Amino acid sequence: MAGTITSFTITPLTVLRRTTLNPTFRFPYCLSNNHFSQRKVKFLCNPANFPSVAGLCHLVHASKGDSSEVLIKGVVDKNVLEDVRRVLEMAKRASSRREIVHTDFLTPPVLKESMHALEKLADVKAVAQGGYPQAERCRLSVGHSEAMTTTPDIVDALSVTGNFGLQPCSHSHFLGAILGTGIAREKLGDILLQGEKGAQILIIPELVDFLVTAMDKVGNVPVTCTRIPLLALEYAPPRTKTFKTIEASLRLDAVASAGYKISRSKLVDLISKGDVRVNWSPVTKNGTTLKTGDMVSVSGHGRLKIGEINTTRKGKFAVEVIQFL
Incomplete structure (x- = not known):
């Protein structure tokens, strides 16, 4: 395959849904034998994008090299394993060819794990962009550190x-x-x-x-x-409602059941089914300890953020819960 990307013309069929591809991840658009595009740079997303995953939406300059299979062993969220593997392979090819390539919009879990893995690749830079500072879904631009001198304009x-x-x-x-x-x-x-x-x-x-x-x-x-x-773009901080709950521990099942106003047994069941995430990663242990700044999401029930935590005179915990409406 050629080491540079040639000019092309995109038709609607090129970028519409392809039923033969993995539905959870698609590279942007087809250029001859290359599945990526190359554009100029303009907008860089703010790290405030991910309050519970600080620094995701920024420039990453990798410092070490390793194989993709070794790198993905560190992926916490096994549900996004294949997606992260593809991002890593894309980044390695782009680096070797001195190119800049782009993914489609990634979900927060895929973005989080990909950025962590990319930090271990030598001579690779990555930029995540969602179009505005609080964006959840972002695209990744990756390439050799010498090629990525500006920020790609891809949104x-x-x-x-x-x-x-x-x-x-x-x-x-x-x-x-x-x-x-x-x-x-x-x-x-x-x-x-x-x-x-x-x-x-x-x-x-x-x-x-x-x-x-x-x-x-x-x-x-x-x-x-x-x-x-x-x-x-007209965006504003998400609408929230804040309240406090007094709990004997900071266990996930205790705090989240109070936050979502559902029974503890029901939350435990949701955890066992893989429907509960902390900081975008699924959890399977009821006793996971929460801390200030953690983001909890439950399928079908929305998201919560853990605010200030104080200890009461009786040794319990007064937890501030921020509910996203």
């Missing part, structure tokens, strides 16, 4: 407007409308709801024109899609 934004005053639409409505055009989920970043105005969508640049023409309705509401600069 674009769309504004979707319509008369949502009488027919409010949820996140799932917007996501369903986009996927209904044939675009794979991995091509989309976060969706920022704007109430009656509609929503703003983060997407790979190559699909902007296609979505502008392909999506004309969300739910039953006719819509107009317009490309907007990233600086025009």
